[in-house]
Amino acid sequence: MKPAAVLFDMDGTLVDSERVWGLALAELAVHAGGVLSDRARLAMVGTSMGTSMQLFRDDLGLPDRPEEPDVRWLTERVRALFAEGLVWRPGAMELLAAVRAAGIPTALVTSTGRSLVEVALKTLGPANFDVVVCGDEVQRPKPDPEPYVTAAALLGVPITACVAVEDSPSGVASAVAAGARVLAVPAELELAPVDGVHLRTTLTGVDPVFLATLLTV
Template sequence: MDGTLVDSEKVWEIALHELAAHAGGTLSPEARHAMIGSSMANSMRILREDLGQPDRPEAPDVEWLTDRVFELFGEGLVWRPGAMELLQAVRLAGLPTALVTSTGRRLVEVALKTLGAENFDVVVVGDEVSMPKPDPEPYRTAATLLGVPIEDCVAIEDSPTGVASALASGAAVLAVPAELELPPTDGVHLRTSLVGVDPDYLAALLVNRGLLPTER
């Protein structure tokens, strides 16, 4: 969701920098980058280490950050290039579709006001799995709920954490970097955007299983 379908990583960046200031510190660029695509628990661990406050209680920070992002998400989210068109085409083609995100349920429900809850048969969120990304559990859970073998799925991701999860799950992986550069990786097809991607393109990824040339 974040960075793949909507340009919400910039919203998270605002809120995380505000949280660091609220805690009396400054969030480093390195720490912020490490948080992209990660779970809330891991992001809070990175924040504490970055601020030099290892004993800082986690729960109040999670509540503060969630409230702030909830407020910012409520103001509306901007689609990533080609994402809305692809999602519409996938739904028109009748393909089972899952949203698989590290973001928690409360914030996802707000984001779905932009994305359209009707566009997803299944929604797997970060606070409802035992092992979040980069573990493959979220994607495998989504495939199971869809009733589709994971090998017949295409996962679309934007971050190293998400790509690792999708690749380990056994899905075909299409990666479109947003905030972080993604290096060429075996089994991962790279594009600069989702513009021009349609259901036939996704089907070709499954047929070729990563053999298509990387596009820049």
């Protein structure tokens, strides 16, 4: 028995890009004349661009600050940092390679927009994913189940036979609500135990055989 598909989150799960986002957001805060708090930055992890920008404005006390110029600035800055190359999370490259070698369909399911994902895929390898679902390609991003439901539908597999690999509360909530079994490996945020979610500290040592066991518990 093996998963019908493995659905991978990107930021903080496959690559250590949350640190990149943190750097760019801190620079944007300085550009806006303020300092972004750690509390606000952590609250942004795993959320959509719209939610992050709302948290950004609230934290800086600038509720009327126009969103579009900040999104444009932030996107360009993150694109430049992504282009320098992204660092894989421990065990992530090996797990992705093993899943592909086992012939299991894969999807990349991320809250990040398509233009930045295309840059990240230069590190991740576009051939490693049968489908890619980006945050700006769904009506309701994580924590709504739509991204994971969409990925399973595009792959033509039942979501209940899929394993999602996540790192954030928002992503875990999305995958659980969609009906997938979830392997959660926290990066920036701690994760509380949730039914249907298997917690690990690292992806090191995880393989397709282990993922298959999650479908039976």
